[in-house]
Amino acid sequence: ILNVEQSPQSLHVQEGDSTNFTCSFPSSNFYALHWYRWETAKSPEALFVMTLNGDEKKKGRISATLNTKEGYSYLYIKGSQPEDSATYLCALNTGTASKLTFGTGTRLQVTL
Amino acid sequence: DVKVTQSSRYLVKRTGEKVFLECVQDMDHENMFWYRQDPGLGLRLIYFSYDVKMKEKGDIPEGYSVSREKKERFSLILESASTNQTSMYLCASSLRLSGSTDTQYFGPGTRLTVL
Numbered sequence: 001i002l003n004v005e006q007s008p009q010s011l012h013v014q015e016g017d018s019t020n021f022t023c024s025f026p027s028s029n030f031y032a033l034h035w036y037r038w039e040t041a042k043s044p045e046a047l048f049v050m051t052l053n054g055d056e057k058k059k060g061r062i063s064a065t066l067n068t069k070e071g072y073s074y075l076y077i078k079g080s081q082p083e084d085s086a087t088y089l090c091a092l093n094t095g096t097a098s099k100l101t102f103g104t105g106t107r108l109q110v111t112l
Numbered sequence: 113d114v115k116v117t118q119s120s121r122y123l124v125k126r127t128g129e130k131v132f133l134e135c136v137q138d139m140d141h142e143n144m145f146w147y148r149q150d151p152g153l154g155l156r157l158i159y160f161s162y163d164v165k166m167k168e169k170g171d172i173p174e175g176y177s178v179s180r181e182k183k184e185r186f187s188l189i190l191e192s193a194s195t196n197q198t199s200m201y202l203c204a205s206s207l208r209l210s211g212s213t214d215t216q217y218f219g220p221g222t223r224l225t226v227l
Contacts, residue, residue, distance in 0.1 A: 004154075031211075031212035032212040032213050034215070034216075041220075042220070043116070043202075043217075043218040043219060043220050043221070044155075044202070044218045045218075046215045046216070046217075049213045049215060051212070051213060089154070089155065091155075093211070093212040093213070095211070095212060097143075097162065097208070097211045098143045098160075098206050098208060098211055098212075098214040098216070099157065099160060099170075100157075100216065101157075101171075102147075102154045102155040102156075103154055104152060104153060104154035105154055
């Protein structure tokens with residue numbers, strides 16, 4: 001079974017702090033990497049899809065980078081806000097059509 | 113906006129019961145997926161479907177079956193529910209474009225408890 005690892009498992013930051021977390025995957029299996037945000041009591045929502053080595057995506061205060069050769073992606077949040085509190089999931093596509101393998105997620109809590 | 117709906121948010125069943133979880137999407141997506149989410153294990157794929165009447169096993173299909181008679185509806189069936197099937201079940205759909213970059217759109221989840 002493909003292993004997609006995320007770290008840390010959970011994170012607690014203060015409002016205004018910047019933070020980042022990691023998704024690691026076997027580089028030999030890479031086709032695309034997806035990031036999702038899952039807020040409590042809501043549905044997971046797509047943040048980014050990344051395909052190219054060196055790719056960087058940005059959406060507001062959230063950005064992500066990708067290194068396919070070494071098999072990792074970083075998600076950064078600048079100036080965390082309480083509404084950023086959620087579980088952040090990364091998922092790997094290994095070329096089997098639309099099938100994704102998910103990591104266990106990083107649970108972020110931002111407090112005032 | 114894509115909308116994926118699931119028939120129940122919370123469900124309580126007894127061991128041995130047959131359980132149906134229904135998922136409907138309204139965007140004419142070809143692909144549909146069923147996942148379960150357990151603490152510390154992330155989302156694990158149970159079954160997926162690329163088209164009507166087509167289904168493929170995911171990583172943990174044991175104890176489950178699926179049905180896709182219409183494009184918009186994908187049902188997950190627990191033939192004889194067991195306590196180890198207590199979990200959060202999420203349905204997702206995606207438009208089949210490139211495959212690897214297809215975004216999946218998720219429903220709100222059904223929290224199933226088997227007593």
